[in-house]
Amino acid sequence: MPIQKNHIERRLLIFAFLALAVFVSPLFILGENAHIRVHDNLDSNLAWYKVLAESGQLIGPADAVIPQIINGQLSRNAFGTEFSLIVWLYALFPPMTAYALSQTITRVLAFIGMYLLLKTHFLSGKQWNILAINVGTSLAFAFTPFWPSGMLSTLGMPLALWAFLNIRKKEKMRKSYLVLTLLPFYSSIVLGFFFFLTAMGIFWLIDVIRTKRWNGRFLLSIVFMTLMYAIVEYRLVYSFLFDDEPNSRDEYFHARLSLWRSIRLTYKNFIYGHHHAATIHTLVILPVMILALFIIIRKKIWKKERTFILLFILNIALSAWYAFWFYKGWLPLTERFHFLDTFNFARYHFLRPLVIYVLFALSLKILLVTPWKRTVPILVAAQLIVCSLTNEEIIFQTKPTFKQFFAEDQFNEIKDYIGIPQEDYRVASIGIHPAIAQYNGFYTLDTYNNFYPLTYKNQFRKIIEKELAKNKTIRIYFDEWGGRCYIFTAELGKRYMFKKNSKKRLKNLELNIKPFKEMGGKYIFSAVPIDNAFENNLSLERTFESSSSVWKVYLYKAI
Structure with a gap:
């Protein structure tokens, strides 16, 4: 029997990797005739990578400038670190090839990370329906749109959480530290992992209070990954510590929404999400989560499904935090502490893709012990279809192709x-x-x-x-x-x-x-x-x- 179940798992994984290959195939087949995201992509980062690669300053010193843009007043540090793999993809390959490779790397690792996380820490077991939930949820997660130059900044969080939870339990230590070592080379701390690491710090502190144990190895792993980011993002650290010249961020102003508009934005973010951390959860996942919550309430299984309840509350809290970051009530603090304006703390909502897809898997598991169990494969398939329709070649069909744009x-x-x-x-x-x-x-x-x-x-x-x-x-x-x-x-x-x-x-x-x-x-x-x-x-x-x-x-x- 175990052999048969392993066979099912292997076939599901083969299907998943084939589906990923099909999903990214338009980028390789169409090349420069492919349709890809314009906003915060074609209109910016792709050109920056090319300019940087041709500037001769890819590994330039901290005080180097890029002469091609704004009369050489744009610092080399504004282009990010040369320790990021994405910079070298664009230096070594034609831009569209680099883009296709980056998309493939990100989506494959997103799938692997979510699959390992669910299988190891949330939905263990070899039953075919559990395997289907784990593989299907992970594949849907890997299909979600993400900010291309963010790389694994959001989609890499499941892999990082898998590693941290392993270390917390003192399991798979070598593999987990390898993950924590390599992830900073293909993600950004300011576009995702600052918020993830502070969340891990809060998680560790809750652990300390709850168990009355320090769990030094867990704390050390958080510190280790933070230090890895400090090394990889040394240009950012240098600019933060030593560059005191006033810059455009100093005039950034975010606290302008009324209380009512902040409440409306909370609702909007909870229902629809945000394009920089897209979750594609509205049509399928949200109703499934609400149905699972209703089952928990009706059966009074709060303690048994405590993880689901905590993640559901966190999901709401992240939407509220995002919306109320723009609430004008922050003004007294932003006027006193300038960094509250120059750093976008609203990005804690970048944790939502991780939270929502774990919630989806847990919701489907809850349905397995109800009359709704026959719908589970249908719901997984429905979410896969919905996410597959967000392929760039589909949703940006009315936009210029890469070739037409440049x-x-x-x-x-x-x-x-x-x-x-x-x-x-x-x-x-x-x-x-x-x-x-x-x-x-x-x-x-x-x-x-x-x-x-x-x-x-x-x-x-x-x-x-x-x-x-x-x-x-x-x-x-x-x-x-x-x-x-x-x-x-x-x-x-x-x-x-x-x-x-x-x-x-x-x-x-x-x-x-x-x-x-x-x-x-x-x-x-x-x-x-x-x-x-x-x-x-x-x-x-x-x-x-x-x-x-x-x-x-x-x-x-x-x-």
């Missing part, structure tokens, strides 16, 4: 038309992301980065100050965040992806070209025509289109 042929034509070395002049963009120009080797005055000198932000603001004065939305967006150091216009607002079929025109643009020219600016790439270009001391040089691009670029020269 439009290399079109921007090479622009470069050839200008005819002088790219490092000898500066450009900025209107209606399209500056990452496109950066990817194509142009030196840009604009950028998308949330860690650059405040003096530069104020200098750049002079170019667009009249436009900001006309539109409250873009003024608040730039002044109280400023991560997108773009040429914003009142007429376009917070929109920066105008395709070549757009009918939009700029009729009343008011830019200050003098500071633009003083900063080295010579050309503006605009995705829309500027009717009053002459009044802005701009001259239309030529219009560029390409069948392999979704943009129509109007090349304006500052005169």
